[in-house]
Amino acid sequence: MTSPLTPVLTETWDADRSWSLDTYRASGGYDALEKALGQDPGDLVQLVKDSGLRGRGGAGFPTGLKWGFLPPDDGGPRYLVVNADESEPGTCKDIPLMMASPHLLVEGVAITSFAIGCNHAFIYVRGEVLHVYRRLLRAVEEAYAAGLLGKDVLGKGYDLDVTVHAGAGAYICGEETALLDSLEGRRGQPRLKPPFPAVAGLYARPTVVNNVESIASVPSIVRHGADWFKGMGTERSAGYGIFSLSGHVKTPGQYEAPLGITLRELIDMAGGMREGHQLKFWTPGGSSTPLFTDEHLDVPLDYESVGAAGSMLGTRALQIFDETTCVVRAVTRWTEFYAHESCGKCTPCREGTFWLRAVLQRVEAGQGTQEDLDVLLDVCDNILGRAFCALGDGATSPITSSIQYFRAEYEAHITGGACPFDHSKSALFDYTPREPKALTGAGAH
Known part of the structure; x- marks a missing residue:
């Protein structure tokens, strides 16, 4: 790898009227x-x-x-x-x-x-x-x-x-x-x-x-x-690609680099983690890929290396979360998305994502049981490889990987009867809930 960045696709992005x-x-x-x-x-x-x-x-x-x-x-x-x-x-x-x-x-x-x-x-x-x-x-x-x-x-x-x-x-x-x-x-x-x-x-x-x-x-x-x-990338993962950094880094954005670059290098280019915080978990290829943690900072971001480490390179959507983030809450939000977007054609995905969402919402609210963790893994096992398309498989990835790396955090929700995190600390924007606007006209009561 001769250069950390390779502006090819992004070469003209900063030009005047680049779209013309x-x-x-x-x-x-x-x-x-x-x-x-x-x-x-x-x-x-x-x-x-x-x-x-x-x-x-x-x-x-x-x-x-x-x-x-x-x-x-x-x-x-x-x-x-x-x-x-x-x-x-x-x-x-x-x-x-x-x-x-x-x-x-x-x-x-x-x-x-x-x-x-x-x-x-x-x-x-x-x-x-x-x-x-x-x-x-x-x-x-x-x-x-x-x-x-x-x-x-x-x-x-x-x-x-x-x-x-x-x-x-x-x-x-x-x-x-x-x-x-x-x-x-x-x-x-x-x-x-x-x-x-x-x-x-x-x-x-x-x-x-x-x-x-x-x-x-x-x-x-x-x-x-x-x-x-x-000449760029690795032997089996040739060329360059756009790596999308979002979340708790100082300078989120699009970084075009050869395949095989590491997250550590990309975070350095992004100015590091936000001040006073450290990496907790991240997605190497979007929300449908198994999570990685700080121990995977030096995994080369190419298809083979990421796969060997237990995840997928996917779309190179690197969502970065620091220690203020509740992993249960993040995974629950993703699962709500997959349950909503299931087309309903096959039973494993249609029913499975419904139950995954329900159980995760219960656990995140502090109303779950130890048995719920086994239920989550069992439902994931019944979806993985049995759904009609990859949406069902992708919905299981953040759940199984998060329980693998952060089971204690799930258990803390259960034993503590509530989420132990202050979500306002992980938010990138103002977390203050807005008061609903007063209804006027025909909708007023």
Whole structure:
């Protein structure tokens, strides 16, 4: 690792009007697209395979290999779908990327579409982030006007349409097959696999579904080559990525660095923990990944090392909590989210998250029993590996890991009859409850 930070995706974020086409092209934007359109599509797929780029949406599956799963061209349409439905608690890398540099994603979409033989691509954006949706629409509009999308892209004889679609705000639509059902106008629920999207995806046609950051990484690989990309990161986790630090650090934000960097290094870059406090626990990949503690400060943040230590790199959403935080309260809040967002299709997740939420709320309020801890672990065991999709599995991770590392804290809630923490000390903002506004008019009593 030659440098602690590698501004590639974030290189132009601080430029004046970084989201505009003029600013993006001034920094070499769309040069990679022009270069790619002069190559054989199969060579582009092989280039991404050789680079070692792995999916940046959480699972870490090799991107080029995923493209290679598409069946031979049968003359019918095939699609690229970009999963921009970022919505897991703590995960916040794709939204700032699309806000600051939407054309980087658009260029990546165009290159990827050409490589896989796609003439119509879709970007599925979380509906609540209206500002992001509007910015992407404007970027696509600019690209069409400049001949970078549409008919005969850059005069190379290639046609590509891009549709920006706003979802309705369901976390389950971050699962690729639920996203496809939602895109088709159906209720967003995961599909039974096989068939996999590469064979029968959107409109039952061959489809590639990739995360925003995965696609946005493609232009730099085309521009600089596979060896350049592999020169960063580790042998099996190549390249760079955006690490999102939030919580009890002095300077939270987005830190783009090679995979394999440690949390200790990232916290140093963020100015350290807030004054007078020390690290207690953290998430390496968002709220659906098993918790780590201060003993994991020097675990390299790559797929293999994090996995060997008992968690998942996921989306590199590093939520940092100091000793003022009640781990039971944090896990309860996450579990409330997962119970609310369960699509209800399968019994383990639908019923399991309901009971996990109920038991955790009881324990956190100081009304639990010692048996409740066994119940929590038993319910988690009945969800893990038995749910229809990964949402159920993810809901169990913070619970089982927090009981593993902080069982005494759970027991203190039970034996003490209340939460032993002052939550105002862990809050980053004013914790004073607001008085409800007095009702007027027809709603007054």
